[in-house]
Amino acid sequence: EVQLLESGGDLVQPGGSLRLSCAASGFTFSTSAMSWVRQAPRKGLEWVSTISGSGGSSYYADSVKGRFTISRDNSKNTLYLQMNSLRAEDTAVYYCAQLTSHWGQGTLVTVSS
Amino acid sequence: DIQMTQSPSSLSASVGDRVTITCRASQGISNNLAWFQQKPGKAPKSLIYGASSLHSGVPSNFSGSGSGTDFTLTLISLQPEDFATYYCQQYNNYPFTFGQGTKLEIK
Secondary structure, three states, X not given: OOEEEEEOOOEEOOOOOEEEXXXXXXXXXXXXXXXXXXXXXXXXXXXXXXXXXXXXXXXXXXXXXXXXXXXXXXXXXEEEEEEOOOOHHHOEEXXXXXXXXXXXXXXXXXXXX | OOOEEEEOOEEEXXXXXXEEEEEEEOOOOOOOEEEEEEOOOOOOEEEEEOOOEEOOOOOOOXXXXXXXXXXXXXXXXXXXXXXXXXXXXXXXXXOOEEOOOEEXXXX
């Protein structure tokens, strides 16, 4: 059974940093492109970032480019999202996803003073 | 960026009804289109990829079609558990983009 388990969400002040993790199991993680998708309160889904299976290629939404960094550790079957210079508009539930198939349950990031 | 426009934004229907949701891309995306279902307070669930291929475990009550710029998601006979919000998403070009969602409510 495929499982994606996010962690690391928290309340953080504007300008602060946070690192999200996503532990994967039940599939061949190292060959799977992985993504982060977020959903602000009462809003729709927004794609944030995708990384290739090897980690050699990564892509970002303009709204987070230069502030967020996606990475992975294939030896640990874990996906990461390093979020710096956080803004109020980054407040959302962040989902880890193998996009056209499996999604995690999400982790809440709140940016507020 | 490719814009994805879903219609309608909301829809009321009854159990047993046939429902169609449309998704239009601002430029051609071949068949690189996925559909997701989301219930309140829950993570999205993958329904369809490649515009028409059902994800494992998704009932045949769901059907997807289209290619290029125009796509449809059809629920052949609505079941009580189908009332949710549905999103389309293109993965042909970065940045990947979602439609704004279609909320399907019970009439």
